[in-house]
Amino acid sequence: xxxxxxxxxxxxIVGKDNVLIGSxxxxxxxxxxxxxxxxxxxxxxVMPTSTAQVRKVxxxxxxxxxxxxxxxxxxxxxxxxxxLDHGIVLSLQKMDQILEIxxxxxxxxxxxxxVIQDLNNAIAPxxxxxxxxxxxxxxxxxxxxxxxxxxxxxxxxxxVTKHYVMGMEVVLANGNSVRFGGKTVKNVTxxxxxSLFVGSEGTLGIIVEITCKLLPEPKFHKAMLAAFNIMEDxxxxxxxxxxxxxxxxxxxxxxxxxxxxxxDFAHVGLPTDAAALLLIEVDxxxxxxxxxxxxxxxxxxxxxxGSLHIANSDExxxxxxxxxxxxxxxxxxxxxxxxxxxxxxxxxxxxDMLLALAEIxxxxxxxxxxxxxxxxxxxxxxxxxxxxxxxxxSRVHQAVEEIFATAxxxxxxxxxxxxxxxxxxxxxxxxxxxxxxxxxxxxxNALDPTHMLNPGKLIPREEKTHVSR
Amino acid sequence: MFPVEKSIPVRTVYDDLTAIQSExxxxxxxxxxxxxxxxxxxxxxxxxxxxGKIGVxxxxxxGNLQIDDQDVVDMLFNCLVCKSCMQNxxxxxxxxxxxxxxxxxxxxxxxLPWVKKxxxxxxxxxxxxxxxxxxxxxxxxxxxxxxxxxxxxxxxSLALLxxxxxFDQNRRxxxxxxxxxxxxxxxxxxxxxxxxxxxxxxGCSFNYLYPEVGEDLVSVLQENNIAVVIPRxxxxxxxxxxxxxxxxxxRRLGRKNIDAMDNSGVDYIVTGCGSCGGAWQxxxxxxxxxxxxxxxxxxxxxxxxxxxxxxLTDVTGYRIPxxxxxxxxxxxxxxxxxxxxxxxxxxxxxxKNIPGVxxxxxxxxxxxxxxxxxxxxxxxxxxxxxxxxKINDVNHTDADTITTGCPACMMQLSDNVHRFGRRxxxxxxFLFLPNRTAKRKRRGYSNRLILPNAxxxxxxxxxxxxxxEAKAF
Ligand SMILES: Cc1cc2nc3c(=O)[nH]c(=O)nc-3n(C[C@H](O)[C@H](O)[C@H](O)COP(=O)(O)OP(=O)(O)OC[C@H]3O[C@@H](n4cnc5c(N)ncnc54)[C@H](O)[C@@H]3O)c2cc1C
Ligand code: SF4
Ligand code: SF4
Numbered sequence: 001x002x003x004x005x006x007x008x009x010x011x012x013i014v015g016k017d018n019v020l021i022g023s024x025x026x027x028x029x030x031x032x033x034x035x036x037x038x039x040x041x042x043x044x045x046v047m048p049t050s051t052a053q054v055r056k057v058x059x060x061x062x063x064x065x066x067x068x069x070x071x072x073x074x075x076x077x078x079x080x081x082x083x084l085d086h087g088i089v090l091s092l093q094k095m096d097q098i099l100e101i102x103x104x105x106x107x108x109x110x111x112x113x114x115v116i117q118d119l120n121n122a123i124a125p126x127x128x129x130x131x132x133x134x135x136x137x138x139x140x141x142x143x144x145x146x147x148x149x150x151x152x153x154x155x156x157x158x159x160v161t162k163h164y165v166m167g168m169e170v171v172l173a174n175g176n177s178v179r180f181g182g183k184t185v186k187n188v189t190x191x192x193x194x195s196l197f198v199g200s201e202g203t204l205g206i207i208v209e210i211t212c213k214l215l216p217e218p219k220f221h222k223a224m225l226a227a228f229n230i231m232e233d234x235x236x237x238x239x240x241x242x243x244x245x246x247x248x249x250x251x252x253x254x255x256x257x258x259x260x261x262x263x264d265f266a267h268v269g270l271p272t273d274a275a276a277l278l279l280i281e282v283d284x285x286x287x288x289x290x291x292x293x294x295x296x297x298x299x300x301x302x303x304x305x306g307s308l309h310i311a312n313s314d315e316x317x318x319x320x321x322x323x324x325x326x327x328x329x330x331x332x333x334x335x336x337x338x339x340x341x342x343x344x345x346x347x348x349x350x351x352d353m354l355l356a357l358a359e360i361x362x363x364x365x366x367x368x369x370x371x372x373x374x375x376x377x378x379x380x381x382x383x384x385x386x387x388x389x390x391x392x393x394s395r396v397h398q399a400v401e402e403i404f405a406t407a408x409x410x411x412x413x414x415x416x417x418x419x420x421x422x423x424x425x426x427x428x429x430x431x432x433x434x435x436x437x438x439x440x441x442x443x444x445n446a447l448d449p450t451h452m453l454n455p456g457k458l459i460p461r462e463e464k465t466h467v468s469r
Numbered sequence: 470m471f472p473v474e475k476s477i478p479v480r481t482v483y484d485d486l487t488a489i490q491s492e493x494x495x496x497x498x499x500x501x502x503x504x505x506x507x508x509x510x511x512x513x514x515x516x517x518x519x520x521g522k523i524g525v526x527x528x529x530x531x532g533n534l535q536i537d538d539q540d541v542v543d544m545l546f547n548c549l550v551c552k553s554c555m556q557n558x559x560x561x562x563x564x565x566x567x568x569x570x571x572x573x574x575x576x577x578x579x580x581l582p583w584v585k586k587x588x589x590x591x592x593x594x595x596x597x598x599x600x601x602x603x604x605x606x607x608x609x610x611x612x613x614x615x616x617x618x619x620x621x622x623x624x625x626s627l628a629l630l631x632x633x634x635x636f637d638q639n640r641r642x643x644x645x646x647x648x649x650x651x652x653x654x655x656x657x658x659x660x661x662x663x664x665x666x667x668x669x670x671x672g673c674s675f676n677y678l679y680p681e682v683g684e685d686l687v688s689v690l691q692e693n694n695i696a697v698v699i700p701r702x703x704x705x706x707x708x709x710x711x712x713x714x715x716x717x718x719x720r721r722l723g724r725k726n727i728d729a730m731d732n733s734g735v736d737y738i739v740t741g742c743g744s745c746g747g748a749w750q751x752x753x754x755x756x757x758x759x760x761x762x763x764x765x766x767x768x769x770x771x772x773x774x775x776x777x778x779x780x781l782t783d784v785t786g787y788r789i790p791x792x793x794x795x796x797x798x799x800x801x802x803x804x805x806x807x808x809x810x811x812x813x814x815x816x817x818x819x820x821k822n823i824p825g826v827x828x829x830x831x832x833x834x835x836x837x838x839x840x841x842x843x844x845x846x847x848x849x850x851x852x853x854x855x856x857x858x859k860i861n862d863v864n865h866t867d868a869d870t871i872t873t874g875c876p877a878c879m880m881q882l883s884d885n886v887h888r889f890g891r892r893x894x895x896x897x898x899f900l901f902l903p904n905r906t907a908k909r910k911r912r913g914y915s916n917r918l919i920l921p922n923a924x925x926x927x928x929x930x931x932x933x934x935x936x937x938e939a940k941a942f
Contacts, residue, residue, distance in 0.1 A: 020514060024540040027528045028515035033498050047513065074515070075500045093513040113513075117504075138504040138557075329559030336494035387494075 002043045006064060010046055010088075013056045018094065020045035029071070029089045030082070033136075035337050036387070036396070037079035037422050042069065042089040049094045051169065051177060051208040058206065059175035061088055067455050070202040072112065072144025075136040077340055078421025080148065080201050084456035090206065092143050098122050099209070107166060107183050109211045112143025128214040131158035134417070135328070143207045149199030151417035153324075156375035157249045157283075158215070160417065162198045169209035170197055173448040182211060196443075201419050202454040204447045221249065221283035222294040223317040226306040227274040231255075234276035235351025237304040238374045241280070242347060244300060246293045250281040251375030252324050255354060257361075258331060258369040258382075265330035268323045271307075276354070278306070278374065279324045281317075327371040328382065334367060335384040339396055343407035344378040344416030356406045357381045364399040366392070378416030404430070420458045428460065481756055482570035483716040489570045490530055495562045496523045502554035502564070507837040507855045508547060516544045519554035519564045526571055536571065537578040545571050547848060549841030550712050551804040556835075565809075572714030581715060589710045589718050593725075650680035654699050658687060663696035664785045668735040670726070670774075672745040673705050674876030682876065686741050686777055693781060693788055697739075702729035706748040708805075709842055716756065723753045727766050737784070738774040743805030743812070743875050744842075749774035750810060776806060778815035778874065793825035799868035800828070801859065801882065802835035803875030816874050829866040836862070840881035856885035864891045 011019045020029075021044050030039040043066075048054045061068050067087030074081050083089050096113035103126040110119060117138045119130050133152035134140055140150065146168075151160040167181025170193075180193040197204060228234040238251060254262070254277045263270045270277065278301075282293040294310075301308055311317040332338045345353045354370060357379070361368030372379035381403055385396045404414055404427050414424050414431050429437050440459050444451065455461075482488045500520050503509050508517040515521035525544060528534040534541055545568065552565045581589070650671050667690065675683035690697050703726050707719030726748075730738055740746035753767035760767075781787040798820055807813045813835065821828045839845065839855030859882070863871055871882055 020516075022540045023534060023538070024516055024525055024544050025514070027534065028521035028524050031498055031524060033500055035497065045514075073500055073503060091513070096513075115504075136500065139500050329561075332497050332560045333495070338497050 002066065006060070006066070007044060009060055010044060010057065013060070014046055014048050014053050018047040018049065020047070029074075029091070032071075032074040032076055032079065032081045034077050034079045034082075034421070034423060035339055036393070037082060038084070040082050040084050041086060042083040043086045045089045045091055047091045047094045051095075051171065054090070054092075054095075054171045054206055054208055055175050055177055057088070057090060058171055058173065062173065062175060062450070062452060065450065065452070068206075068452055069454055070143070070147070070206050072141030072147070073115070073136070073139045074144075075134075075140050076144065076148055076421065077342070077418040078148075078201075078415070078423040080419055080421035080454070080457055082422060084422070092206075092208075093141065095143075095208065096141075101126065102183065103128065105183050106214045106216075107211055108214055109209065110142050111209060112141060112146075112207050114142045116140055116142060116145060123214055124217070127217055129217040130164065130212060130214055132161045132164060142210050142212075146198055146207055146210055147200060147202050148419045149417070151373070151376075151378060153252065153373065154249050155373055155378065155417075156251055157247045162195065164213045165194045165198050165210060166213050167211035168194055168197055168207055170205035170207055172205045173450070173452050177208065178205075179209075199419070201421060201458045203444060203458050204453065206453070216285070218249070218283040219285055220287050220290040221281055221317070222290055223250075223279070223281040223311040223320050224294070224297065224301075225309040225311075225320045225323070226278045226280065226301040227271045227309075228276045228278070228304070228306045229274060230305075231275045231354055232351055233304045233306060234278055234374075235354065237278060237301055237306060238350055239348055240300045240304065241297055242375070244296050246282065246296050248280050248293075248297065248375060249283045250279060251373070252279040252371065253277070253350070253354070253374035253379075254279075254324070254327055254371040255358065255369060257358075257367070258327050258371045261334060261369060262323055262326045262330040265333055266322065266326040268319065268326070270323055277323070279320060324371070327369075328380075331369045331371075331382045331384060335386055337385045337387040337393075337396075339383040339385065339400065340418075341381050341383075341400060341403055342372075342378060342416045342418045343381065343403050343412060343414065344376075345407055345410045345412035347375065347377045349410040349412065350374050350377055350379070353377075353379060353407065353410055353412070356410075357403065360399050360402050360406070363402075364395040366395060366399055368399070373416075376416070377412065401427075422457055425458065425460055428458075480759060481716075482566055483573040483711075483756065486536070486570055486574040487530075489526070489567055492563055492567055493523055493526055493530065495560050496520065497560055498524070499559060501557050501559055505553040505557045505836070507549060507551065507553065507839060507858075508851060510858070511851050511854045517547065519558070519562070519567075522548065522568065522571075523562070523564070526567060529571075536574050542575055542579075545575060547851075549804070549837055549839070549844050551837040551841060552808040553804065553835075553837055556808055569711060569714070572712070573716045574714075576714035576716075581713070585713055585715070589713070589715055593704070593718060593721055646677055646680045648680070650676045650683040651699060651701070653680055653684065654687060656699055656701060658691060658697040658699075660691050660694055660696050662694065664694045665737060665780075666696045666698065666735045667737045667739045667780065668698045668700055668703075668730055668733045670703060670706070670730075670738050670740045670745055670749070671699065672740065672742045672876070673709075674880075675741060679876050679879065682879075683741070686739075689781075690739065690777070693785060695780075695785055698733045698735050700729040700733045702732075704729075706742075706745040708744040708748050708752065711752065712842060719748075719752065720756055723748070723756060723767070724763055727753065727763055727770065730770060731766060736773065737780060738770060739777050739780050740774065741777050741874070741876070743776070743803045743807070743810050744877075746774055746776050746812075747805050747809035776810055776812045776815070776874070778819055779810075779812055782815040782818050787819065787822075789822045790824070794823050795825045796870045797827045797829055797866075797868045798870050798872050799831045799863055799866045800834060801831070801838060801863075801871060801873040801878060803873055803878045804835075804837050806874050807835050812874070816872075820872060829868045831862045831866045831868070833859075833862055838878050838881045838885075840877045842877060845881060852881075853885065853888070856881055857889050860885050860889035864889070 025045055026041045029045050030041045046057055067085040069083040069089045071081040071089050071091045093113040095111040097111045098114055100109040101123055131154050132150055133154055134150040145161050146165055149161050169177055169179045171177045181187055256275050259270050259274055259277055260272045263272050280297055282290055284290045311320050357370050367384040370379055370381045383396050385392050414427050444459050498520055502519040506518040529536050548568055554564050671683055687697050705722055707722035710718040738749055749770050754771045757763040757767040802813050838859045839852040845852040873879055
């Protein structure tokens, strides 16, 4: 435990109610949504309600050399919020005000604790949307999603979080706060600091305000489900759709293992013998354009021997979506531990990756189902295991290593959206090399020389901790 | 009959905490429960939400925390057991069972605090309970004033005292009935050529707080050609004691109620309260699962218990009233009605079919109102903050009347519509009032709300202190 003087000082900064101590509270901030990573207890949880408070907490922590672990909703899947070095968990959830909705400039300015869906609800009356929609859109915070550079189901057409951040205010490790970017569509003043902090996983500064870009909500959409008897046909459909210059809002895939599990779990009437399913949705502002795009997709699916189910009403569309939404829960219901990865490959290699994943599952005798964002190559191989079975868990770890190695071999990346955190830190060098690691270190040392912010995450602590290829 | 005290070996999660491990393992810590947990939305702390409570339970099972640690106990009782989290849980973790199993374990470890023991035991002794309630009703004339005359402002010091204890003089409560429902109605209310014979399981709220509403329910049943029996020996359903971890008391109450219903010779049990209905549909079958005598009988009634709205819309058929009610209505889904009994379409169907009614859906109609039985007493501030959100959602509709299907929600909404409400003229009424008014004009129940006077506020505060000191809250 931190000594009483520090606790008192923290209480003086944020108020007594916003400082949580005691073993129950400490226990409840010792984990996040990530399975199979170590848990660790913080010494105190501090919930600031203003930027001024954040600065004071950071100054106090810097003065006393206490680690700070920024935290949004704790829904990340890379162990990013686990307080490995104990210290302070800085929960930003009480900074939850939408500061401005500027419908004229198509921007919104929010505090970091605003839940993504709450922003969407607030801008819906203006006919606007904030497109990044991770699976956790109803719980994840804007700060957490910016720090994690979250993606989501609409990533293919609408991009990911980094495409929507226009400006920020950040509290640095020295307690200073800086603002950069803003509402102008064009802004080339100074370095592109927004890009530096998007995806920084809480290691470079604490995001206290975000100005983001909004888009008009598309007025028309058409959803369909295509079933394929062989995986290759599904993969070819994905690349043919893109080749035909149709960019669907959603292009999701599910493998046979996932299909069968979803059907068992949710009884939505899926073809359990299909090798793969694609959920495809096109959208847009003009009815005619949407209809033409839908026709093109239908033609391509048929050419690739897929059988189609087209939604003709909102209700049917909902039904199709429910199958996709049930994918993770259905798989998760199979066992007590869900290892959800997000290895990502170029779109053209999706089929290769899917086939390789199935092989990895067989090789390590694991229950492995894959679903994910086929359109952008971002797949979620999901392994279901029994955490009480040491042998099985060791096979899980071997499989995970092989998954990453395969993704890199196919020209892909370790993480399409979940970040590096603790979970993938040791593989980092495999993707960006020693010089890449050195660059990471240099930036970290420049901005946070004592490694006070989220230590133990993203940036390996020793010189060369990555495993050799 | 079998002696109700006879103890039969049983092993449910409420008797043996280790059995909860597999349910805990289902939780993948995704945090989806945060989106709907009313406590979390107010406190923004992990210990408020199901994921956090499960995290603590895991620590307890691993031996890293003690179940009787005061912080653990406090956390366990800072939950409405509204089961909202379960609706949003992708892997269908049965959190309701987890939280109650933990509370039962606390009670096994620490025993029941004396205040609770005293109050719960009166629930089991119907005569004593009845007498207490009737005396209370007689005294209330002395101690409470009608909410109608709102001129008196509470003295500043008192209001302050009350507020800090979570009980101010602005609090609206329903008056205790001078004559409980079961004393007002005959045992049997026959109709000619009945389409069904049902037993009305009245529950405590209808019996002591809203007997007029109970009478309405009965007459609606009769008008629909349903013969009604009010078994004399029924008592409290036991859910209020189970949520405090008192598994023994609910078992005794459950046996008594099962005996009463078995003896009534009816086709169905009808309830007007989601907690009572949930007891028959879920809790009794579960807690008597391994009881060779009561297990099969609990199982028998499971599928024969209906909320009144389901009975009318789906089982016996429903006659649309001929009269007209000109009202703009909205409907609040009671947690246990929607999330335990899965009843939400039926009340809307009934309301929308009343001639003249304009139905306006509010946002988040199924968000908890913050009542949670005794939660409103022990965590008044959080409870009011939760209710404020609810009333704000109501304010955003044009509704002049809020309806709901649960007496406890009625109580909470009536109290808070006075604090935060805007346009709602008629206050809060039960689902069937509009239907009744279509036939026979009747005064709104909000007129029967009362305000406590200073003395009562003080007595209440001291009683509440005892509750709190009893600490198992
Ligand atoms: C079931 C499930 C589905 C998911 N689906 C997706 C998906 O489709 N796409 C996707 O990209 N992700 C997905 N995720 C991962 C996760 O939900 C997202 O990354 C989310 O954006 C994290 O937000 P959060 O508020 O929970 O952040 P947290 O988990 O609290 O934090 C994430 C990281 O950001 C840092 N951080 C938090 N707030 C701040 C701040 N204000 N300033 C600086 N650093 C901060 C933390 O230190 C941590 O490193 C999913 C997770 C689950 C459990
Ligand atoms: S939603 Fe369910 S699985 Fe997810 S954290 Fe809450 S209880 Fe656990
Ligand atoms: S039962 Fe209700 S109050 Fe308790 S954790 Fe679940 S949602 Fe929250």
